[in-house]
Amino acid sequence: MKDCSLPTRLVVWVQGGGDLGTGVAHRLHRAGLAVVVTETSPPLVIRRAVAFANAVFEGRWEVEGVTAVLVTTAAEARRALANGDVPVLVDPAGETALALAPRAVVDARMLKTSAGPGWRGQMIAIGLGPGFAAGVDVDAVVETQRGHYLGRVILSGSAAPNSGVPGAVGGVGQERVLRSPADGRLCCSVQIGDRVEAGQVLATVSGQPVTAAISGVVRGLLHDGQETTRGSKIGDIDPRGVRDYCFTISDKARAIGGGVLEALMLLSRSAGDVAPQASSLGE
Incomplete structure (x- = not known):
């Protein structure tokens, strides 16, 4: 029987399993971190084919070789992590996620407005896009607006404001x-x-x-x-009409995931945490 204790990896809580949150969770998982995703029920997710949130509907969902599994308890989440999966909890307030003692939280809900008091001071806190101020309610913000600064880590101040206009894909907005x-x-x-x-x-x-x-x-x-x-x-x-793009993580989500990984490693060193080692994968 497998040991269901938490792996000896830094646990990261990702709030929101949409396509951007999944891009973040996927990259952190591939980098050797233990990732838990929380969602609402039912999740309002558009790009379901590349969203771990789809596990809420399907029970389990695979995105580019990484499997997300719907769980209901901290014990089930520990088992999923030990099996090399990403546990998904219907846990908007994070009560069960907190039982896993995360060292970092990434707010990927894309509310685009202030989410109120955050977790800064209790754990490393990273926010995606507008609605956050680095150094105030989070430790770092990652830019989500398409363009030159996409994926940039902001340690003071905010991301570009919400324009209210969808970014152009293939020249169409x-x-x-x-x-x-x-x-x-x-x-x-x-x-x-x-x-x-x-x-x-x-x-x-x-x-x-x-x-x-x-x-x-x-x-x-x-x-x-x-x-x-x-x-x-x-x-x-x-x-663009390329069907494969519907079922693979977007360039935008990958860039944002890279920004979160950079911010997490930087802030982890500052906090005195040990960066994950490749040898700890699957423990």
């Missing part, structure tokens, strides 16, 4: 985003990875159609049957 036409339940007629044409009806919400503004592949889509509100984002289309 707002038109690639699918939004709910009404309050109600989402009923999907396509799946992530499907090729679609401009003008095609992809889903309905309360009987009202969700129509593609551009041609491409469906890169992200809320889980079928989820409740949504008028104007909220429910999916996106990739105009």
Whole structure:
């Protein structure tokens, strides 16, 4: 029987298992850290194919060779870590995650507004994107806006403010985003990875159609049957038309993951923690 005690690795708590949080968790896991992800139920995740949050729906979910497993207790999370998996907890307040004694927390919820009092002072705290001030409510902020500074570690001050405009993918911005036409339940007629044409009806919400503004592949889509509100984002289309991009971590998420790893190693040294060693993997 496997030893279910925590591995001798620095434990990192990632709040939010969407595509960006998964990019972070995946990179930290590959670097030898013990990562636990917390989510809400149901998670409002668009790019489900590359999101550990999808384990909430499926029980377990694999992204690029790393498996996330839905767990309900700290003991189950310890077993998942010992097996080399990433435990996912429906634990918005982090009560169970805290039982694993994390040395660092990464807020990847992408709320884009102040999340209130953080965990700074109790553990290393890193925030993604706008809504955080390094040196005030977190120890470091990682830039999430596409462009020259994407993935940059900020140790004083904030990331670029939320522009409210979706970043361009393949030269297309707002038109690639699918939004709910009404309050109600989402009923999907396509799946992530499907090729679609401009003008095609992809889903309905309360009987009202969700129509593609551009041609491409469906890169992200809320889980079928989820409740949504008028104007909220429910999916996106990739105009580049490369299906493989729907099922692999994006360049943006990888850059942000690299920034978090850099910040974590820097802050860990400052705090006197020992950086993870390759020999500790799987212990």
